[in-house]
Amino acid sequence: MGRALEVVAGFATNPGATFTVATPSTGQSFVVRGTDITKPTWLLAAWAFNATAGELRIRSPRLHDFFSGIRNRVTASFAMPIVQSPVNDSYAQRLYAQDQLTVELTGGGAEIDTASLLIGYEDLGGVAGRFIDVPTLQKIGLNLVTIEVTVTAVVTGNFGGAVAINSSIDNLIANTDYAVLGGMVDTRGDSVGLTGVDFGNLRVGFPAEPSLRNLTQNWFLQLADSFQGAWLPVFNSANKSQTTVDVQTTNTGGTYIVNLMCCQLLSGQVPGGATGAAVQGAGGGAPTSAGQPH
Amino acid sequence: MSPSNQIEEDFPRGHPARHDYDPKSREAMEWVRENVAPLGARDFPNGHPKAADTAGNQNTLEWAPGVDPHNQHLEPFSGRTPEQAAGVALMSQLASHAASESPVLQPLDALEVAKAMNAKRKALGRDTLTPEEYSQVLADLQSRPRDSEDAETVKKRISEQHQALTVLLGKGYPRQSALDMIALEGAPSILKRFPAE
Numbered sequence: 001m002g003r004a005l006e007v008v009a010g011f012a013t014n015p016g017a018t019f020t021v022a023t024p025s026t027g028q029s030f031v032v033r034g035t036d037i038t039k040p041t042w043l044l045a046a047w048a049f050n051a052t053a054g055e056l057r058i059r060s061p062r063l064h065d066f067f068s069g070i071r072n073r074v075t076a077s078f079a080m081p082i083v084q085s086p087v088n089d090s091y092a093q094r095l096y097a098q099d100q101l102t103v104e105l106t107g108g109g110a111e112i113d114t115a116s117l118l119i120g121y122e123d124l125g126g127v128a129g130r131f132i133d134v135p136t137l138q139k140i141g142l143n144l145v146t147i148e149v150t151v152t153a154v155v156t157g158n159f160g161g162a163v164a165i166n167s168s169i170d171n172l173i174a175n176t177d178y179a180v181l182g183g184m185v186d187t188r189g190d191s192v193g194l195t196g197v198d199f200g201n202l203r204v205g206f207p208a209e210p211s212l213r214n215l216t217q218n219w220f221l222q223l224a225d226s227f228q229g230a231w232l233p234v235f236n237s238a239n240k241s242q243t244t245v246d247v248q249t250t251n252t253g254g255t256y257i258v259n260l261m262c263c264q265l266l267s268g269q270v271p272g273g274a275t276g277a278a279v280q281g282a283g284g285g286a287p288t289s290a291g292q293p294h
Numbered sequence: 295m296s297p298s299n300q301i302e303e304d305f306p307r308g309h310p311a312r313h314d315y316d317p318k319s320r321e322a323m324e325w326v327r328e329n330v331a332p333l334g335a336r337d338f339p340n341g342h343p344k345a346a347d348t349a350g351n352q353n354t355l356e357w358a359p360g361v362d363p364h365n366q367h368l369e370p371f372s373g374r375t376p377e378q379a380a381g382v383a384l385m386s387q388l389a390s391h392a393a394s395e396s397p398v399l400q401p402l403d404a405l406e407v408a409k410a411m412n413a414k415r416k417a418l419g420r421d422t423l424t425p426e427e428y429s430q431v432l433a434d435l436q437s438r439p440r441d442s443e444d445a446e447t448v449k450k451r452i453s454e455q456h457q458a459l460t461v462l463l464g465k466g467y468p469r470q471s472a473l474d475m476i477a478l479e480g481a482p483s484i485l486k487r488f489p490a491e
Contacts (some may be wrong), residue, residue: 002403003400012344013297017456026398027396027398029401035443035448035451035452036451036455037452037455037456037459037473037476038450038455038473038474038476038477040473062456094469096452096456097452098448098449098452101323115309125401126403126440126442127400127401128403128404128405128406129404130404130405152386152389152390152392152393153390153393154318154393154394154395155390155391156392156395158395158396159395159396160393160394160395160396161390161393161394161396162396162397163395174422175421180441186371189363193396195396195399197407197432198404198407198436199403199404200401200402200404201400201401201402202401207346210360210371211359211360215484236408238411238423241425241428242428242432244396246396249301251389252387252390253386253389253390253393254386254390255385255386255389255390255393271405271408272404272407272409273408274404274408274411274412274415274421275412275415278307
């Protein structure tokens with residue numbers, strides 16, 4: 001099955017009090033991917049980052065209604081989910097393939113305001129990432145490791161400043177799988193994105209909110225736990241130079257120190273990993289330290 | 295072991311039960327200040343740093359996230375001085391204006407990529423691929439024609455599926471059951487079975 005997770009971010013320029021349709025970040029779209037509505041697709045969370053308080057509205061005739069739909073207040077300068085959240089028990093909104101979601105923002109009259117939707121695909125034809133669930137992580141997890149990168153965001157409201165995950169510290173073990181549990185930032189923005197071939201070249205992401213680090217540092221773990229599914233992205237260090245981190249934010253841009261909390265996994269346990277002599281050398285056996293206390 | 299020379303008194307000085315109690319003495323007045331609360335039980339004793347009537351207490355300090363209330367001039371979370379913060383902000387602004395937007399990538403199947411990469415490793419007889427070799431594998435994969443349906447076919451199928459879903463929901467089927475039926479039988483079959491009334 002082609003499981004995929006994508007954070008789709010958009011921005012509205014000078015929306016003021018007028019609901020303004022958000023422009024998706026370059027290369028992204030608010031049209032739900034897929035070609036078959038029977039394939040489960042979910043809106044797992046949505047958040048916004050405005051310099052001035054406003055509203056985030058998500059609507060579609062395929063959802064509750066096209067009049068007001070999901071409409072929530074965006075408080076100023078706080079990028080935490082306002083439409084469901086993996087942080088606590090949640091109800092995911094079912095989405096339908098090829099549905100054009102109308103995402104709108106209000107906010108400041110002289111600023112770029114931003115919003116992100118996190119969409120999960122359980123079976124997306126032709127596109128597939130590598131994901132695991134919480135029990136699998138508990139079974140094959142070995143060691144925690146932090147990946148720290150510095151990202152310089154752009155001021156256009158798009159994702160920008162992509163850097164490879166090994167651009168600052170290159171300490172990953174060769175040909176080894178790592179699960180991304182979540183991450184932290186030191187500067188407020190809208191979204192942190194991770195893109196790579198292991199994620200099907202789609203961008204997985206989390207809110208760039210520095211004040212609630214305990215909630216974002218294990219974002220994907222909570223996502224997998226809250227929605228009872230395989231939503232923990234896994235990448236192989238063989239793809240480290242092609243796995244990138246970027247940030248999307250308002251017109252203020254900014255320099256972001258991003259800490260990704262990752263967990264080294266037992267090799268060869270998640271389909272789609274690297275194989276070869278180095279894999280065996282890097283711990284292909286089953287160390288007794290695998291797993292969690294029980 | 296020699297006995298302790300410490301004298302143990304029955305009540306502290308100023309206590310009303312003490313043998314030399316003088317209500318006008320400094321000790322007695324201090325005892326009253328510390329132990330008598332005419333308005334009721336106190337949360338903290340007199341003189342406690344958190345007591346509401348202790349001079350200079352800091353009970354009204356606001357502990358905002360990332361802000362040191364004793365050094366509110368420092369930048370929240372970073373603790374930088376205003377001068378440092380201004381310098382960093384300027385540098386960051388310059389960097390942001392010079393930064394590039396992220397490249398747009400073509401979605402692909404991670405398992406296919408892994409299979410192709412592993413095949414390349416096997417063919418070369420080594421595990422580490424050079425950036426050029428790595429990029430070549432990806433380029434080969436992405437240049438491969440993809441089996442894609444034309445837009446009209448997809449549009450027709452999705453339209454029929456939505457019609458079938460509406461019909462089944464109207465008949466009282468839970469959404470997941472309805473979608474399972476559509477996946478199993480196909481929307482045209484369901485629309486035929488439940489024609490519009």
